[in-house]
Amino acid sequence: MAKVKTRIGPNLLRISTTHGDTETDITKTELQTQLDHKRLDKQRVQLEIKEIEADIEMLNI
Numbered sequence: 001m002a003k004v005k006t007r008i009g010p011n012l013l014r015i016s017t018t019h020g021d022t023e024t025d026i027t028k029t030e031l032q033t034q035l036d037h038k039r040l041d042k043q044r045v046q047l048e049i050k051e052i053e054a055d056i057e058m059l060n061i
Contacts, residue, residue, distance in 0.1 A: 011027050013026055
């Protein structure tokens with residue numbers, strides 16, 4: 001998990017890990033893109049779980 005440490009410029013952020021051992025500079029756009037991808041991955045996994053649950057329910061009939 002990362003957290004924003006400082007704002008370097010109008011569109012540039014310095015983020016660090018929660019332990020503070022690694023720092024990275026990233027633009028707001030890049031950060032938003034990464035968050036969007038993680039959100040899509042999470043939705044995809046949730047859909048797969050629902051499909052598996054439906055398959056299990058069908059097998060239990």
